[in-house]
Amino acid sequence: QIISTYRPGARIAGTRRRSKHACCRAVDFHIRGNRRAALRWLRKQRLEIITYGCAMHHIHIAPGSYRGHHCVDRYGRRRR
Numbered sequence: 001q002i003i004s005t006y007r008p009g010a011r012i013a014g015t016r017r018r019s020k021h022a023c024c025r026a027v028d029f030h031i032r033g034n035r036r037a038a039l040r041w042l043r044k045q046r047l048e049i050i051t052y053g054c055a056m057h058h059i060h061i062a063p064g065s066y067r068g069h070h071c072v073d074r075y076g077r078r079r080r
Contacts, residue, residue: 003058004028013076020048026062043069053079 005027010019020026031038042049042061049069050060071079 001030001032002027003030015076020062020064025064026060028058028060030058039069 004021006024007019007021010021011017012019021028039049039051039059042059046063046067048060048062048064048066051069051071052058052060053071053073073079
């Protein structure tokens with residue numbers, strides 16, 4: 001289920017930088033079914049993958065210079 005795609009004026013949480021959503025280069029979505037299997041497949045692709053460690057359970061994917069998977073909190077800070 002797609003949650004978000006193009007959002008003009010979108011900013012990265014906690015910063016003033018433009019989000020990849022603002023230039024139509026990112027998608028947020030929910031997985032129906034096996035989330036772990038979906039993430040395992042996504043990690044094999046050449047994408048930026050972000051998951052969230054708070055009440056948000058969607059997955060963010062985008063092409064770009066950063067490739068890999070990381071988890072962030074609701075303020076956009078990387079979780080350890």
